Amino acid sequence: MADPAPAMRRVHNDFQKKNGSTMSLELKNISKVVGGENHIHDLSLRLEPGSFNVLLGRTLAGKTTLLRLMAGLERPTGGQLLDRDRDITGVSVRKRNVAMVYQQFINYPAMTVYQNIASPLKLAGVPRKEVDRRVRATAEMMRMSHLLDRRPGELSGGQQQRTAMARALVREADLLLLDEPLVNLDYKLREGLREELRDILRDRDCIVVYATTEPQEALVLGGSVAVLHEGGLIQHGPTHAVYRNPRNIEVARIFNDPPMNLAEGRVIDGEVRIGEHRGIPVPSHLSELAPGKYIFGLRPHHLSPANDSGDRLPIDGHCELTEITGSLSFTHVNDGETSWVAQIPGVFSADVGERLKVYADPSQLFAFSSTGGLACAPRNGDTARGAG
Amino acid sequence: MVFKARYIALIVYLLFLLIPIYWLLNMSFQHNSEILRSFSLWPENFTLNNYARIFTERGWAAGYVNSLIYVFMNTTISLLVALPAAYAFSRFRFTGDKHLFFWLLTNRMAPPAVFLLPFFNLYQSVGLFDTHIAVALAHCLFSVPLAVWILEGFMSGVPKEIDETAYIDGYSFPRFFITIFIPLIRGGIGVAVFFCLMFSWVELLLARTLTSVDARPISVVMTRSISATGVDWGLLAAAGVLTLIPGALVIYFVRNHLARGFALGRV
Numbered sequence: 281m282a283d284p285a286p287a288m289r290r291v292h293n294d295f296q297k298k299n300g301s302t303m304s305l306e307l308k309n310i311s312k313v314v315g316g317e318n319h320i321h322d323l324s325l326r327l328e329p330g331s332f333n334v335l336l337g338r339t340l341a342g343k344t345t346l347l348r349l350m351a352g353l354e355r356p357t358g359g360q361l362l363d364r365d366r367d368i369t370g371v372s373v374r375k376r377n378v379a380m381v382y383q384q385f386i387n388y389p390a391m392t393v394y395q396n397i398a399s400p401l402k403l404a405g406v407p408r409k410e411v412d413r414r415v416r417a418t419a420e421m422m423r424m425s426h427l428l429d430r431r432p433g434e435l436s437g438g439q440q441q442r443t444a445m446a447r448a449l450v451r452e453a454d455l456l457l458l459d460e461p462l463v464n465l466d467y468k469l470r471e472g473l474r475e476e477l478r479d480i481l482r483d484r485d486c487i488v489v490y491a492t493t494e495p496q497e498a499l500v501l502g503g504s505v506a507v508l509h510e511g512g513l514i515q516h517g518p519t520h521a522v523y524r525n526p527r528n529i530e531v532a533r534i535f536n537d538p539p540m541n542l543a544e545g546r547v548i549d550g551e552v553r554i555g556e557h558r559g560i561p562v563p564s565h566l567s568e569l570a571p572g573k574y575i576f577g578l579r580p581h582h583l584s585p586a587n588d589s590g591d592r593l594p595i596d597g598h599c600e601l602t603e604i605t606g607s608l609s610f611t612h613v614n615d616g617e618t619s620w621v622a623q624i625p626g627v628f629s630a631d632v633g634e635r636l637k638v639y640a641d642p643s644q645l646f647a648f649s650s651t652g653g654l655a656c657a658p659r660n661g662d663t664a665r666g667a668g
Numbered sequence: 669m670v671f672k673a674r675y676i677a678l679i680v681y682l683l684f685l686l687i688p689i690y691w692l693l694n695m696s697f698q699h700n701s702e703i704l705r706s707f708s709l710w711p712e713n714f715t716l717n718n719y720a721r722i723f724t725e726r727g728w729a730a731g732y733v734n735s736l737i738y739v740f741m742n743t744t745i746s747l748l749v750a751l752p753a754a755y756a757f758s759r760f761r762f763t764g765d766k767h768l769f770f771w772l773l774t775n776r777m778a779p780p781a782v783f784l785l786p787f788f789n790l791y792q793s794v795g796l797f798d799t800h801i802a803v804a805l806a807h808c809l810f811s812v813p814l815a816v817w818i819l820e821g822f823m824s825g826v827p828k829e830i831d832e833t834a835y836i837d838g839y840s841f842p843r844f845f846i847t848i849f850i851p852l853i854r855g856g857i858g859v860a861v862f863f864c865l866m867f868s869w870v871e872l873l874l875a876r877t878l879t880s881v882d883a884r885p886i887s888v889v890m891t892r893s894i895s896a897t898g899v900d901w902g903l904l905a906a907a908g909v910l911t912l913i914p915g916a917l918v919i920y921f922v923r924n925h926l927a928r929g930f931a932l933g934r935v
Contacts, residue, residue, distance in 0.1 A: 353832050373835050380836050386829045390851035403838040447837070 303363050303377075303454035304329045305350065305487055310359035312345055312511075319345045320356070321511045327487045332503030334519065335491040336534060342511040343491040344383075347457045350489060351378050363454075378455040379448035383463055385440035387432035393419075393443050394428040400451040418450040421480060438469040449480070456481075458490045462497070474500055495537045499523065507531050529652040532577050538610055540577045540646070543618040547571050552593075552642065555617045560593050563642040565659040574655060577646035580610065583622035583638045592639035595620055599630040613638050689912070695905035703901045718906035728907065731889035734800065735869065736914075738883065741804035743864040746811040750860065753812075754819035755845070759828065769820070772813040780873050783809065788877055798880045806874045811864040818863065818929055822856025823849075858922040859929030865918055869911070886911060 305327040312320040320342050327333055335343050348354045350361070352373040361369045368376065379400075387396050397418060401411045419425045422442045432440050441461060448456060461477075462470040478501050481488050492498060498505050498519055505523075506516040507530075515527040526532040532540045543554050547569050551559030554576055562569070587594070597615035604610075609628035613620045613636050622638045630636055647656040695703055696718055697711040722728040756762075757769050787806050788797075796802040826849070834844040850857070875885045890907050922929070 351836065353835075373832075374838055374840070378836055380833065382829045382833070384827060384829060386827065386833050388830070388834075388848050390848065399839075400837040444833075447833075451837075 303487060305455060306362040306364075307350070308360040308362060310346075310349060310356045310361070312342075312349060312354065313357045314345075318511055320349065322359075323511070323513050324359075325506060325513055325516060327489065329487065330485055332481060332488045332501065333490065334498040334501055334503060334505045335489055335508060336493070336495065336498050336505050337491075337508030338493055338534060341508040343493075343508055344459055345511075346508065347380070347459050347489060347491055350455065351380055351457055352376050376455070377451075377453045378457060379451055379453035380457040381441075381444050381448045381459065381461045383460040385432070385437060385444055385464070387440060387443050387447070389432050391431070392428065393424065393430055393432065393435070393446075396432065396443055397428075397446045397450050400447060404451065414450055418446045421449070422446045423476075438465050438473065441465060441473070445477075449484075452486070454486050456484070456486050456488045458488070460491055460493065463493075478502070495523075495535045498535070505535075507534055509534065525654060525657045526646070527654055529575065529577070529648050532646065532648075532654075536579060538580050538621045538623065540579055541583070541618070541620045542575055542577050542648075543620075544573065545576045546573055547647075552576070552645070554593065554595075554640075555615060557593065557595060557615070560591070560642055563645065565643065566645065566647055566656050569647060569656055573650050575648040575650065575652075577648060578620075578640055578644060580621045580623035582641040582644040583613075583620060584641075585611075585622070585624060585628065585636075585638055587639045591642065593642050595638050595640060597636060597638075599632055599634045599636045601632065602628065602630055604628070611636070611638070692905050692908050692912075695901060696909050698902055700900060700902050715902075718902040719910075721903060722906055722910065727884075727889055728886075731884060731886035732910070734879075734883050735875075735885040735887070738800040738803040738807070738875070738885070739865055739868040741800060742807040742811055742868040743861055745804060745808055746815045746864045747857070747860065749808070749812050750815035750819055751857075754816045754823055755849075757816065757820045758823040759831065769816075772816055775813045776810055780810065780871065784873065784877050787874065791878055797878065798882050800883045802878050803875050803883060803885070804868070806878060807864075807868045807871060810871075811867050814863050814867070815860040818860045819853065819856050821928075821931075822853045822859075826852050855922070855925035855928070859925045862918045862922045862926070863929065866915055869914060 307323060307325045310320055310323045310325075311318070323346070335346065337343050345354070349356050352361075352368070352371060355370065359369075360367055387393075388399065391399065394415060397415045398411050401414060406414070415428075416425065419428055422445060424439060424442050424446065427435060427439060427443075432443055435443065441464070445458075445461065448458075462473055465473065474497060481490075481501075488503075490497075490501060502519055504517060505519040507514050507522065509530050515522050515531045522531065523535055526535055529542065532542075545552060545554035547553075547562060547566070548559075548571050550562055552562050552566065553559040583595070584592075595613060595615050597613040597620070600612040600614050600619060602609055602611045604627050606627070607625070609624045609626065611622045611624060611628055611630060613622060620638065644658045646654065646658065649655045694709070694711060697714050697716070698708070699713060699715055699717070702708060702712060757765060783806070787802075791797040791802050796805075830848065830852070831844065834848055839848065870887070872885075872887045872891075876888045876891075879885065879888070886907065890904060890911075919926070
């Protein structure tokens with residue numbers, strides 16, 4: 281198949297440089313069925329020009345499938361993809377100006393790093409001098425100028441992924457898709473690259489879609505977040521807004537690591553009662569709740585072993601497990617009904633089976649209706665830094 | 669101590685393997701009279717006469733050339749057919765793909781003799797008899813399935829994401845296949861070439877039946893060196909040594925990939 285695109289793409293690139301990327305991507309009722317299984321189900325999503333979007337969901341939530349549909353690597357079973365008002369559902373991936381970075385480190389092993397990064401530009405018919413300039417600039421940005429003559433097989437995992445990212449960044453695509461790009465890297469590399477990536481992606485002129493399973497990554501990267509669950513979109517909005525006001529229990533579960541503590545309780549006689557614990561006066565942000573049954577949610581870092589202010593809700597139980605990461609301790613306290621996780625700064629030692637009292641901050645309680653929808657969220661800005 | 673025993677065992681094993689080859693070499697440098705007269709561990713009257721005869725007498729040289737021609741034809745055709753086929757089997761899911769893939773291999777389960785008569789008859793009627801292409805095509809029946817299996821194994825070892833990345837980068841399919849994909853499966857291609865060459869080079873039955881004069885392969889020439897005056901042992905040994913050389917050469921180039929090739933690329 282001959283590729284008529286290079287000339288067109290060049291024109292497109294020039295146009296793009298002058299005016300900034302004007303692509304906006306809209307998914308309309310997209311669905312994807314593979315072998316009778318629903319991978320994506322009736323999903324609608326609009327990505328604004330130049331926006332940074334995190335696709336958050338557990339493994340098998342359909343993140344990769346969705347990215348592949350956006351890229352044009354797969355055709356949706358139903359629904360439409362629109363670039364502004366132009367239908368691009370059936371447009372071949374070669375003719376869309378997209379770039380993609382995979383979870384695995386995908387490079388062309390037979391080419392050097394330089395040739396790898398240069399290959400999309402060469403195919404687009406960019407003049408040799410310009411190719412050289414852009415390859416070197418991108419390599420500089422990814423801090424791998426000294427590796428240009430190596431082959432991918434001679435690089436470490438982190439450097440291989442940098443090569444793949446450089447190849448995706450060099451071409452100034454309209455749509456940049458990253459499918460859990462950091463998940464195969466070790467912890468330290470991941471942290472470092474994540475921050476670099478945030479700065480690099482922030483001032484790019486294209487739609488970026490970044491898929492991840494980690495809530496923390498979404499919070500660090502910012503932008504807006506689309507939460508995926510079992511092939512459907514359950515919430516889409518600015519990352520911090522979604523974090524503060526999860527639409528339902530499922531979003532709260534996906535967007536918290538360690539998971540949000542959830543326990544059944546009631547609002548009755550001006551008191552909040554969680555499980556069998558002593559009731560406390562209804563905190564001000566929950567004052568509009570009608571009496572009845574609710575599911576209360578509390579983030580682990582709002583449980584502490586000390587009753588600082590005196591108005592906290594005591595949770596009495598025995599210690600099940602303590603995971604100590606060094607700077608943080610995750611203590612699991614079972615009160616007979618629910619296993620609560622408390623995130624405690626520093627090293628907190630408690631023996632398994634030991635009786636323990638942790639105190640919940642009532643002003644930070646989420647209330648979900650018994651069907652799972654959000655009834656009330658804490659009023660103050662629950663700052664994002666404590667997600668993990 | 670254990671170490672030594674192991675070495676000795678290996679050396680003995682290697683010696684046993686090499687004895688027939690050494691004997692062939694030994695004989696090829698001897699006169700017939702010496703071969704028949706006495707038991708000699710090395711040539712007493714060293715001679716290159718046997719080799720000289722092979723390179724000068726018309727029938728012998730032509731035999732080698734004929735063999736080489738159809739072997740290379742067969743290898744080229746097999747690769748050209750097997751590369752796209754293996755790519756399809758490794759990348760696409762289509763109805764009956766697994767059955768078709770297995771059926772390919774079953775072709776190798778039939779003995780070549782089964783196909784002798786139909787091939788002979790067919791080639792006679794279409795005028796292909798005693799041509800190089802006739803033998804090459806007949807050998808394809810066996811070498812194509814093998815090449816497809818080997819290449820499919822190697823290709824499946826290349827992540828599909830590389831293909832997709834190339835399409836995203838804007839590669840057209842032929843360009844991707846030649847500049848990116850082929851270099852990734854070089855080892856596999858080498859092994860496939862080796863198996864096609866070897867099969868075709870040593871195959872005697874089809875090659876002999878489908879040729880008479882113009883395309884007569886070396887193995888047939890060798891069997892016909894037995895004349896009324898008896899067997900010309902020295903000449904036969906020299907011819908044998910020469911037939912070993914191409915195989916040894918090819919093995920040298922693919923030696924690092926051979927184990928994977930024997931497992932049909934599935935390691």
